[in-house]
Amino acid sequence: MTDLATRVAPPSGTALRRAAPALLGYAAVRALGLLVLAGWSAARGRSGYTLLTARWDSLWYVRVAELGYGYEVRLPNGDVHSNLAFFPLLPWLERLLHTLTPLSYADAGFTVSLLASLAAAWGIFAVAEHVYGRRAGVCAVLLWAVLPVGIVQSMAYSESLFTALAAWALYAVLTGRWLTAGALAALAGLTRPVGLAVVAAVWAAGIASFVRERSAADPEGAHPGGRAPAPASEGTTGRAKATVSAPDAPRAPSAVRRALALLLAPLGAAGYVLWVGHRTGKGPLGYLDVQAGWRNGFDGGAAFARFVGEKFTSFPGALAGVGIIAGVGLVIWLYVVCVRQRQPLPLLVYAGVVTALALCASSYFGSKPRLLLPAFPLLLPLALALSRLRTSRSALVVGGVAVVSAVYGAFWLNGSGPP
Template sequence: MNDLAATAAPGRTPCAPTLRAALRRAAPALAAYAAVRLLGVTVLAVWSAANGKNWHTLLTARWDSLWYTRVAEQGYGYSVQLPNGDVHSNLAFFPLLPWLERGLSAISPLSAADAGMVVAWLASLGAAWALYATGERLHGPRAGMALVALWAVLPVGIVQSMAYSESLFTALAAWGVYCVLTGRWVWAGVLASLAGLTRPVGVAVVAAVWVTAAVTVRDERAGGANLRAILRGRHRGMLPGVLLAPLGWLGYFVWVGARQGSPTGYLDVQGSWGNGFDGGIAFGTFIWHQLSGPAFAAGLGLLVGVALVIWLYARGVRQGQPLPLLVYGGTVLLLALTAKGYFGSKPRLMLPAYPLLLPLAAGLSHWPRTRAWLVIALIATGSAAYGAFWLNGSGPP
């Protein structure tokens, strides 16, 4: 077994030499990831300078990053009332990133905004490592490298370098799911809880832990084992992991509800932002309006994009992708496609759905190296240009 679990018993932390060996294996993938992100930031800097804008401001002090910084500096309680009467409250933003921004700025010369960017950059490397470990475990080292590269060159990959919570969430989620894959149930529960303090979609990591645990118990019992033997045997950390997993997400949901004086307090806050879940009705209506109006090409592009991500998920199912990845990736995809709100955010919302890239990574790993890297380099260039154009325009809300 060529992964972190090679010398570690289930539920235990791997020894330092194993971690060092794993990091050495992942180092080329991390270097490639850093190169792609450096290209993206460099193109952004040049493009921004040509437009009279500041690349640093675009990465740290626009859109959601301003809300995270305000939470870090002033805490919760800030809101803005729009002309139509809607109230945008900073309670919509989960607390882990602002906590880290506040902590890092308190012990360093960094502002909260700059601390957020540092956290995002470091977390994106942590996410890349987790993706490499996942791809390596399932399909070999070249697939691990391909998975990291594909995630780095996504059209909205520039968000990975912003003071947003996507990189932090993906790192926690990817390592949490990896811990489920390798039987580290307690670590999986801790990481799921932290992911649940980072973004609402943290419930996807909880689902991966819970569903995998339930199926594991079912299969073990079908083989003749009793429940006590299962939970005290090689799955002895399963019950604590299952109990820990929802604490972050549920804790923040309950806290906001208590603060708002309503069990649905967080949903009400999101509703005031125009967000929520309607089963995809609003998104489907939006696509239909595009297809039936002058923006037919844009609507067709959206339809093709939705079909592509659904096809990638189905491909993963057909290829026998492990259950934790299917549950996690499927939940992220489902929540993204069935949410209402600003539809330009959907590509960003699907950024953490890295399991969708596994079929492509597995296929790419069989290509000749020169051809594979040429394709990645071309896509990376296009992604960097698109990211610079995007942030200098409407940007990611």
């Protein structure tokens, strides 16, 4: 597993120019998806914009932005759906934009997601370029754009905002900007429960750096027989190998900055969870009771396994079951490839936690592809392979998948849609 590559990050102007092809390609894919959605919805007498801004979770975020917390719905079966389940950063931004502009809360949510999706694309490019080079960075962004549920990136949901914060937090870790990483991790923790994945990545990287420094200071005491470990760049692949010991690497960040980053990272998630516990009067674990009201929790994947098993009770369902198993198998295989390619530790920790939380949640099984959307490091092996193709061939592959993704997104939102 590679050490963190702490090359000096390029100036922002240079970085934006390097990212321009990825961002333009991303914008083109998203524009295609929105155009297909608009046409499909119009043919059915519906508004594609309403599907993006005023359905499902979007409505809950708007209610938080407009009315604050305290709204809940009691279902006939006794379940209580409380808006305390929704973390506050997106509705805070919706309220801020609504206050500063003529935009409605729904329009503000769409605007935030639109800008956040571009920031996420740039962050994904920055991480992928840092590890595997510019061409792989462009491919990683395009692959993230053409995911089957990529239309969610344009919805007034929190996925784009969270992915932007997570990607830039990981980039900050990889480039040794610890305080920035800690602050972004704290903001990610205010965005979604899976913000814990960003916190875990920052903590893992910080602790590993302390261990490495201690081992370097006392190699004989840390390694029996007095043998120091092999250089971290041995056996690495792609760009990561070339950048671990770059000659222009800055001095290691101070221990104080790293320690502060580790303290700062969990404050967002911990602060909101503790506030919910205080608000509900149920103590530190009150947020779990709120999630239980939505029949959501973490059971190690038992409920998901039962859901898949029930698909095999009928022939049409069996086909769906096979498809789900194949999809889960693909996700796990991609993670194994990420490990074998020796991705940097924070990427592996982040992707692993996002994947585990998505696959092992006990409810909303149709949402699992959407919950996996922020796990962009899983795409890096595919991006690396795509980057090795000729430009014309890779463009043909991405273009074809983009069309399929746009059609599926329009079909999906005009059907069951993301719960």
